[in-house]
Amino acid sequence: MFERLIRFAIEQRWLVLLAVIAMATLGIYNYSRLPIDAVPDITNVQVQVNTSAPGYSPLETEQRVTYPIETAMSGLPGLEQTRSLSRYGLSQVTVIFKDGTDIYFARQLVNQRIQEAAQILPAGVAPARSPPGSARSTYGRWKPRTAPGRPMARPTRQPTCARSRTGSSSRNCAPCQASPRSTPSAASPRNTWWRPARNGWRPTA
Incomplete structure (x- = not known):
């Protein structure tokens, strides 16, 4: 059987060469369209x-x-x-x-x-x-923010903002409410509304 296959490949060398070129072209085309994900979603339904x-x-x-x-x-x-x-x-x-x-x-x-x-x-x-999602669909982002020189004026409950797998940025999420634990010298009032900013979380006006 192997002798017949080798004999056919030698006799029909141009046909075999065209088939190899076609398969290589098809492989390159599919490789260019292959989606690549650093963290693929393997969650079951x-x-x-x-x-x-x-x-x-x-x-x-x-x-x-x-x-x-x-x-x-x-x-x-x-x-x-x-x-x-x-x-x-x-x-x-x-x-x-x-x-x-x-x-x-x-x-x-x-x-x-x-x-x-x-x-x-x-x-x-x-x-x-629960909303439709996967094992990596939702996570939280938070960052405590403190006035310079006032380490006690930090939130007891850190503001969080959820980001879904749709790729929406945390800047577009609704503001989250925090309850700062402030000293008498702290300027930030209680029940401050925080909003995400480029360099962290900032209280709204």
Whole structure:
């Protein structure tokens, strides 16, 4: 078989040469159009359901909130697995679908099951879906700012501004409220509104 292949390549050398040139050209063309990402998104298709349950212990949250939501999500088309997290006053259910499932179709299916689960949940407990995103979709930026020579006049809660994977700059985000802990000599008032600036965070006028 190898002898026939070698004999054919020698006899049809021009045809083989044209095929090699065509394959090389196709490879160069696809390489130039190949998207390159330093941090590729490898997140699976998932939808998170967050539920706030004030005053509930982790056990009560698991029994009265998390378990009914997980039960309602069972049997969804393309469902791969379901993960949950129950904490004080918070329930988070992550519904993972098979690769290739349309994320918006999956969110629509989860929303339908949320409406069904809301009827059996305790009063005042309303589950909600998280915004569509990935493992690296949202992060915070913050920078404490202090007047020169006044180290005590710094915010006790640092102002933050979320940036989504859409690429929006933190300068375009809405101002975040901070509560500065100031001394009597500090000029900055309490409940100051901060806005992002080029060199850090600055209080608004």
